[in-house]
Amino acid sequence: xxxxxxxxxxxxxxxxxxxxxxxxxxxxxxxxxxxxxxxxxxxxxxxxxxxxxxxxxxxxxxxxxxxxxxxxxxxxxxxxxxxxxxxxxxxxxxxxxxxxxxxxxxxxxxxxxxxxxxxxxxxxxxxxxxxxxxxxxxxxxxxxxxxxxxxxxxxxxxxxxxxxxxxxxxxxxxxxxxxxxxxxxxxxxxxxxxxxxxxxxxxxxxxxxxxxxxxxxxxxxxxxxxxxxxxxxxxxxxxxxxxxxx
Ligand SMILES: *[C@@H]1O[C@H](CO)[C@@H](O)[C@H](O)[C@H]1NC(C)=O
Ligand SMILES: *[C@@H]1O[C@H](CO)[C@@H](O)[C@H](O)[C@H]1NC(C)=O
Ligand SMILES: *[C@@H]1O[C@H](CO)[C@@H](O)[C@H](O)[C@H]1NC(C)=O
Numbered sequence: 336x337x338x339x340x341x342x343x344x345x346x347x348x349x350x351x352x353x354x355x356x357x358x359x360x361x362x363x364x365x366x367x368x369x370x371x372x373x374x375x376x377x378x379x380x381x382x383x384x385x386x387x388x389x390x391x392x393x394x395x396x397x398x399x400x401x402x403x404x405x406x407x408x409x410x411x412x413x414x415x416x417x418x419x420x421x422x423x424x425x426x427x428x429x430x431x432x433x434x435x436x437x438x439x440x441x442x443x444x445x446x447x448x449x450x451x452x453x454x455x456x457x458x459x460x461x462x463x464x465x466x467x468x469x470x471x472x473x474x475x476x477x478x479x480x481x482x483x484x485x486x487x488x489x490x491x492x493x494x495x496x497x498x499x500x501x502x503x504x505x506x507x508x509x510x511x512x513x514x515x516x517x518x519x520x521x522x523x524x525x526x527x528x529x530x531x532x533x534x535x536x537x538x539x540x541x542x543x544x545x546x547x548x549x550x551x552x553x554x555x556x557x558x559x560x561x562x563x564x565x566x567x568x569x570x571x572x573x574x575x576x577x578x579x580x581x
Contacts, residue, residue, distance in 0.1 A: 357441045357467065359558035361578035362533040363507035366469040367411075367551070368495070370487050370526075371404055371480040372518030378526035383488040387512055391530035392577050393541045399516040399523040400548050400567075404480075407515040410548040412470075414568030432552045432568075433468070435561040442466035449474040456498075463503040468555065479514075499530075507581050509533045511551070535579040542577060550574050 356363055370378075375397075378384050387393075399407050405423070406416035413431045433443050444466045446453040453472075459465045472478065479487035498504050514525040527546070549571035556563050556573075563569040 355440060355442075357439055357559060359507075359580070360560075361558050361575055361580050362509040362531070364465065364467045364469070365509050365511065365555055365558070366471065366504075366531075367511045367513065368471045368473070368491065369408070369411075369478065370473065370484070370491075370512075370514045371475075371478045372516060373479055373484045373514050373526070374517035374520060374522065375524040375526050378484050378514060381484050381488050383492045384484070384512070384526055384528070387530055388528045389540050391510075391528055391534040391540065392536045394527040394529075394544070394546055394574065395541050396543045397513070397525060397527040397546045397550075399514070399525050402516055402519065402523065404515045407548055410567070411551045414549055414552050414564040414566035414571075430564050432555060432564070435556065435564065436468055436559070439559055439561060441468065441559060443468035443470070445470040445472070447472045448477060460498060460501055460503045465504055505531060507533060509578065513548075513551075529574065529577075532581040533578050535577050537577060542574070544572060544574070544576060546572055546574055 400410045401407055401416050401420065403422055405421065406419040409419055409427065410416050412433070413427065413429065417425070417427055419425060436443050444459070445451070446456050446469065456465070456469075456471070473487070473490065475481045477487055477490040499510065508531050509529055510531045511527070511529055513527040517523045517525055549567040550573060552564065552568035553571035553573040554575060555561065556568060557575055
């Protein structure tokens with residue numbers, strides 16, 4: 336996965352006024368952690384990923400939208416792959432999710448570990464200025480791309496556990512943990528789960544509703560009444576079923 340795309344598309348990697356919180360229907364902050372190239376069957380064998388599902392809701396019918404990695408990232412932010420089928424450099428124009436957020440004064444930031452300074456997250460937590468939409472991309476070792484799901488989780492577990500209890504990070508925050516794509520094979524089913532105080536889980540802690548990466552913008556749009564981008568986000572199923580504003 337090449338992150339140049341984010342730099343070129345999102346000329347600045349953050350926006351909005353720090354300090355103002357726009358209350359959402361289900362949550363006031365959405366924090367996404369994305370991992371790579373692991374299918375659902377393999378991911379769910381990892382004990383930490385299983386634990387996260389048991390704490391919140393595990394999505395047992397969530398699919399990536401394409402191969403290889405890049406079109407999946409594009410889909411999450413643009414509601415379309417724009418027919419990209421490789422990991423090349425593209426300059427995409429057109430409304431994307433953060434344009435909708437900015438139109439309502441909702442703050443956002445992309446933290447790209449070892450590409451941009453992802454340590455800024457800790458500074459933002461310390462100063463209680465974590466934006467309302469956080470897109471966190473671990474480096475290619477920690478996201479499993481060059482390693483394995485077990486390696487990635489051996490990084491993520493202590494990282495997340497050390498931060499998720501901090502009220503400057505977790506207050507009314509929906510945490511979403513997802514993989515970009517299966518990495519190949521016939522099925523593109525991937526692991527996805529939600530945790531955090533806005534989650535009101537069913538007793539089995541699982542949701543078999545059909546979701547895909549377009550459900551991400553659909554959920555964020557539904558939460559803040561953003562309208563849509565007029566692409567596949569407009570009819571995607573939002574994963575709001577087990578959410579309740581704290
Ligand atoms: C993708 O390609 C199909 C088939 O050529 C075309 O109909 C569609 O409009 C394209 N989608 C985008 C978002 O460019
Ligand atoms: C995208 O735009 C940047 C900035 O104008 C330019 O340097 C780059 O070559 C462009 N990339 C492509 C693939 O068009
Ligand atoms: C949304 O519409 C597209 C294009 O008609 C279709 O392919 C897709 O399955 C629809 N998605 C849902 C969740 O109904």
